[in-house]
Amino acid sequence: MATLALTGAGYNTLIAIDGADGYATAIVNPIRAVVTAVNMPGMNGIELIRKFRAHPSSAGVPVILLTMETDKATMRDAKAAARITKPFTEGQLLTAISKVLA
Structure with a gap:
């Protein structure tokens, strides 16, 4: 859903x-933002963000965290620019991406 919403918005x-795979992709491509879920197989979203933040290519790249968790410490620990609680709408995602890229 996230990919469809974002590509549909240009x-x-x-x-x-x-x-x-997200980490490997993020460090070798010029990116403007990362949108990740927390719960993923292997390296979860929090681990992804921590590892990405340790890499020089992450400087100035905002992260949007998609999660079912409501624990504010999770977002703080992840150093996320925005947190969207699942389930979310296309509008919520597009608003968040617009704000973090502004």
């Missing part, structure tokens, strides 16, 4: 199958 997207 954003170019890169898709990863899990956290490890």
Whole structure:
């Protein structure tokens, strides 16, 4: 759903199958933002963000965290620019991406 919403709004997207693939994709491509879920197989979204934040290519790249968790510490620990609680609407995602890219 996230990819369809973003591409439909004119954003170019890169898709990863899990956290490890997301990390590998994010560090070798010029990106403007990361949108990730928390619960993923292998490397979860929090681990992905922590590893990405340790890489020089992450400087200035905002992260939007998609989660069912309501724990504010999760977002703080992840250093996410925005958190969207699942289930979410296309409008919520587009509003969040617009704000973090502004």
